Amino acid sequence: MPIHYNFTKLKDSIESNASSAVKKTGEFIEISKLNLDISCEEKKIDVLYAKIGKKIYAQYMKDRFVNNNFIKYCKEIDEIKYKISSIEKKILKVQNKKICPLCGNELTKNAVYCEHCGFKQKTRKKS
Numbered sequence: 409m410p411i412h413y414n415f416t417k418l419k420d421s422i423e424s425n426a427s428s429a430v431k432k433t434g435e436f437i438e439i440s441k442l443n444l445d446i447s448c449e450e451k452k453i454d455v456l457y458a459k460i461g462k463k464i465y466a467q468y469m470k471d472r473f474v475n476n477n478f479i480k481y482c483k484e485i486d487e488i489k490y491k492i493s494s495i496e497k498k499i500l501k502v503q504n505k506k507i508c509p510l511c512g513n514e515l516t517k518n519a520v521y522c523e524h525c526g527f528k529q530k531t532r533k534k535s
């Protein structure tokens with residue numbers, strides 16, 4: 409076998425591997441883009457699922473009744489909301505503030521009247 413033939417074969421082989429690598433890179437980029445498209449579409453579905461969930465929870469809040477399959481989840485949301493409100497109360501305590509029971513505005517803890525609606529606040533006597 410002539411040396412020249414081997415070099416030609418080697419050169420062809422390198423070129424073929426290189427073009428196959430380029431092809432693989434192109435494929436990889438194309439697939440990555442398509443997977444990204446799938447992720448975008450899946451996010452849209454998640455948003456719609458969340459909308460369905462919010463509608464069901466709103467119905468549960470209104471009627472205190474929904475399909476049995478959803479009650480468990482609605483009650484879990486109730487518990488989480490309760491937890492959040494406890495945490496919010498802790499934040500107010502740290503800030504030395506309270507919420508006016510009539511209008512819901514934040515007041516300093518020692519306020520006797522609400523500065524927004526004028527509602528007389530319950531004052532706790534110091535013991």
Ligand SMILES: [Zn+2]
Nearest residue numbers: 508511522525
């Ligand atoms: Zn008020």
